Amino acid sequence: MVSTGLPQGAVPKLERPGPLRDRVYEALLELITTRALGPGRHLVESELAGHLGVSRQPVREALQRLSTEGWVDLRPAQGAFVHEPTEEEADQLLTVRTLLEAEAARLAAAHADSPGIAVLEELCAEGESAVAAEDVDRAVALNAAFHAKVMELAGNTVLAELAAQVDRRIRWSYTPVARQRGAQSWAEHRELITAIADHDEQRATHLMREHTEHTRRSYHEHDAG
């Protein structure tokens, strides 16, 4: 088995194109999150199929998946429409996110080991430098990576999957706001890291809850203004 001398992970699967439906799915998700397809827009299957150069079938399967994940609404015998997020729904999403992230922080505090904490600190340092350099896109990406790493350290796959869903939907109805509070956010991250390193579950839960609640509040302020 190992006698071939081939590097183990170097040639994973020859990089195939992969199932067409998945690429259609990602293409549509990109179009939706970038607002190229705005909320409420009617997605005509044949139109999308022609535009992407494929048949209707992969498009239909992609739309199905997008529907179950809450990106589009699939009205029977009428077609798919890009979901229109309401104020109420955004608030509910933020509530749920607070819940999931806080639990993740607790579990991370319970299970985290040294290498994991080192990664967190590294991400935090990079994030701070990105904020200092006013590289907003990079800061946002690092923020997502930080939370994803906390979720990974929590070691609960189910929790991670749900959080990922919720997170993407939030970031969608939310793009303009996420760019505002930069430095403050990373200071809170630093506090959170120490709590996790100390295995202080209560403190980690509390800090993460505060952190996401701050974000939620800034959303409402933005909305009101």
Added chain:
Amino acid sequence: MVSTGLPQGAVPKLERPGPLRDRVYEALLELITTRALGPGRHLVESELAGHLGVSRQPVREALQRLSTEGWVDLRPAQGAFVHEPTEEEADQLLTVRTLLEAEAARLAAAHADSPGIAVLEELCAEGESAVAAEDVDRAVALNAAFHAKVMELAGNTVLAELAAQVDRRIRWSYTPVARQRGAQSWAEHRELITAIADHDEQRATHLMREHTEHTRRSYHEHDAG
């Protein structure tokens, strides 16, 4: 508009058969939850199509949906296989469920009104009588209805959707256990109702957490035994 004299809600929509894919979806879900299609089984599209008297397309779409909801694993170019739940996954699901239900109880305590509480009490009474009559199926159904009502009173749609997903998956890897603790469970429900009626968020959260944790523990005991 109202001069037609037709009863308003009596003729809702003529009860159409509805989209075929949905009926296929429900049929397959029934077959999976009842273990007629056991975990790990290879689901062949043409076979299912022939058995249900439809074409492959609705079957494919139903399988897609089942895949995104975690019921089947869709291996590319190989087909669909009924998902095999692991011990770890079951535990993670229960953890998440505890979290979601506890939050629902808190929100319910914050928002519940008299008619809602009345419904809860009614469900509780029915549940106790079902337990007394040793009608296990009915007791299980009422238990689900009770938790669903609490979730509805919480008034958070996103939370409810996530909880519904998690709940169904739990009930699947879980059927043999759910039938054990009957009377105890309903006593806890009664306590929870009073907490909600008093708008005591802390107590409602705590009680629901205890309640679901009891369930989780009995799962592990059953598993160990």
Added chain:
DNA sequence: GGATTGTCTTTCGTCTGCAGTCTACGGCGC
């Protein structure tokens, strides 16, 4: 003039057919 009804276009829902790929099995060489 307003409401109603008939038709017409658009789009979805479903079915059939074909090509690509993975798996399993039998034959062959060592």
Added chain:
DNA sequence: GCGCCGTAGACTGCAGACGAAAGACAATCC
């Protein structure tokens, strides 16, 4: 006897086509 290779079968992935339902618009009747 053991392992490798070639071939056959089966299944999935994708494309195209047909029937049906929903919405829009115009003509008609009251």
